[in-house]
Amino acid sequence: GAVVSQHPSWVICKSGTSVKIECRSLDFQATTMFWYRQFPKQSLMLMATSNEGSKATYEQGVEKDKFLINHASLTLSTLTVTSAHPEDSSFYICSASRASSNQPQHFGDGTRLSIL
């Protein structure tokens, strides 16, 4: 099956630090990548959808300036949590997909972000 690599898998850092998370599709060209946030024992909350070469579409309530998304190539998208604070601590998970609606998303293994 398709492989999506997400890095890093675990980050612990001080408040005020910016953290970059990478999501790579290793064996297919991902026209669309999705970024999710998941709180403990809850479902995935879609943060934004990014299409290669264009600006990400953010969901309502997600701060664009806080969560910077770049999808510069068909195999790489990055999420940067700027000036992270303890309330940003969460499990962030990306997925990559080919274009049409009948294609499944292939997920990375997620990043556990802990802000002290």
Next chain:
Amino acid sequence: AQKITQTQPGMFVQEKEAVTLDCTYDTSDQSYGLFWYKQPSSGEMIFLIYQGSYDEQNATEGRYSLNFQKARKSANLVISASQLGDSAMYFCAMREGISGGYQKVTFGIGTKLQVIP
């Protein structure tokens, strides 16, 4: 209205028995996709099965089958011959194509399945 509704927060099933996890959805799109994912305690999301809105046959993948009832807008997951390794959270999801090339994916709140030996 909820886009994806999973009404069973938790389910128990005896090993080797079959279990059905419920999922109903709401969309005005004609073309959409329905997916089921499994999330073990380790956190990764594992794709299980897909059903397209135009597919006439119910999808099957090994022990997983999807009971698709379009008129009722339901897409229940059936796991046959449950195994201990099936214990996990199960999420139903829908992918819709919104105008302008933007695609929206919505997940249900999940069902926690526990397989009992």
